[in-house]
Amino acid sequence: MKYLEDYTIRKILELVNIPSPSGFTEKIIEFVANQLREMGFEPRKTRKGALVVELGGSGNPLVLAVHVDTLGAMVKSLKSNGRLEITNVGGFTMNSIENENCTIHTKSGKNYTGTIQSLAPSVHVFDNARTLERKMSNMEIRVDEEVSCRSDLEKLGIEAGDFISFDPRAVVTDSGFIKTRHLDDKASAAILMSLARKVSTGELECGRKVYLFFSNYEEVGHGASAAMPEDSEEIISVDMGAVGDTLNTDEYVVSICAKDSGGPYDGETVKKLIDAAKRAGADYRVDIYPFYGSDVEASLRAGYDVRFGLLGPGVEASHGYERTHYKAIDNTLKLLQEYIKK
Incomplete structure (x- = not known):
């Protein structure tokens, strides 16, 4: 190209x-x-x-x-269900990061991947999947590890204050467009x-x-x-x-x-x-x-x-x-x- x-x-x-x-x-x-x-x-x-x-x-x-x-985020707290509560770094709308893949950068240097999603991510399960307000308190990160509680996250070394980066999804097209975060x-x-x-x-x-x-x-x-x-x-x-x-x-x-x-x-x-x-x-x-x-x-x-x-x-x-x-x-x-x- x-x-x-x-x-x-x-x-x-x-x-x-x-x-x-x-x-x-x-x-x-x-x-x-x-x-x-x-x-x-x-x-x-x-x-x-x-x-x-x-x-x-x-x-x-x-x-x-x-x-x-x-733009990015940080871990605000570890949730009892093994998910992560987040806080924003910079100004963006919640719908712009919903279902985005991300990386959690721990202070020890180890990284874990995850996905940012709403508290009602499936229309087959939640009757408010379409109507739930997309705000920070209604978003969480699903970590790509076998975790189901707070202690599981702690064992991975994840803690409050760890940085979160968003997958850029960079693409250059044959027509000359550059699409990426x-x-x-x-x-x-x-x-x-x-x-x-x-x-x-x-x-x-x-x-x-x-x-x-x-x-x-x-x-x-x-x-x-x-x-x-x-x-x-x-x-x-x-x-x-x-x-x-x-x-x-x-x-x-x-x-x-x-x-x-x-x-x-x-x-x-x-x-x-x-x-x-x-x-x-x-x-x-x-x-x-x-x-x-x-x-x-x-x-x-x-x-x-x-x-x-x-x-x-x-x-x-x-x-x-x-x-x-x-x-x-x-x-x-x-x-x-x-x-x-x-």
């Missing part, structure tokens, strides 16, 4: 298959760090576990920020890795000082609130464009956000991103996302005095089983390549 030959698509698939709910990101941060080291860069980890790398260039320091943490924000993380690769091979030069920042707590609101390079003058959050309703963005374009739940983005920066898209021949849309927040908002609330913007590939069904297209990935990369030249 031709799309699997593309570096960025391959990296998306690698990233989404590394479990990394917020708070459980050490493995994926180390993966990204090793990839950057192989390119000849010198990434450094922050005390909070994020990753920073300088690509090169001089003057007008720019930070491109993505996040590698994802966690395109938010691993699609953009792969795009930045591709950008770094182009700089490392000399295919692309930084016309200004450029940093990449891989945050690890975005889904819970404070990913890029600390450890930004001290000389930062501009921070662009490279996340995703939401698709649906009356929005202009679709799965084939790079989306430039003018305003979200935190308010307007810097007007001059938005104009510069639009100009860069036009120069690069990147298909783009400008949109407003009223129920959206980004890493750059966390930076602003932490007190960083910077210009700020947000862009990313269009992603349909965000925070669910997400889908984008190769064209959106390519358009986002084109815009970023043009933007760092100036």
Whole structure:
């Protein structure tokens, strides 16, 4: 399949298959760090576990920020029937994870698989199978082990506070669609890795000082609130464009956000991103996302005095089983390549 030959698509698939709910990101941060080291860069980890790398260039320091943490869950308690009560990590609807396969990551390092389901999972047994409200207290995990009580779970080493990751179910179609959980924000993380690769091979030069920042707590609101390079003058959050309703963005374009739940983005920066898209021949849309927040908002609330913007590939069904297209990935990369030249 031709799309699997593309570096960025391959990296998306690698990233989404590394479990990394917020708070459980050490493995994926180390993966990204090793990839950057192989390119000849010198990434450094922050005390909070994020990753920073300088690509090169001089003057007008720019930070491109993505996040590698994802939605997920944690074990809240062990139930008397051998099932697990869960608590969410990040914001998602319960119906979006119902019947999803998952992995329980114990603190000892042993992993167990399971399935997230409602308390009334069968229409042949429960008269409220269709009507039971899908909320956290009505969901549980069926563990793929011979367990029937709390003590059976304890013998496996499962306990409260163990992280739970969702099966990404990654698929790339012959028509160029990428269907998987966690395109938010691993699609953009792969795009930045591709950008770094182009700089490392000399295919692309930084016309200004450029940093990449891989945050690890975005889904819970404070990913890029600390450890930004001290000389930062501009921070662009490279996340995703939401698709649906009356929005202009679709799965084939790079989306430039003018305003979200935190308010307007810097007007001059938005104009510069639009100009860069036009120069690069990147298909783009400008949109407003009223129920959206980004890493750059966390930076602003932490007190960083910077210009700020947000862009990313269009992603349909965000925070669910997400889908984008190769064209959106390519358009986002084109815009970023043009933007760092100036």
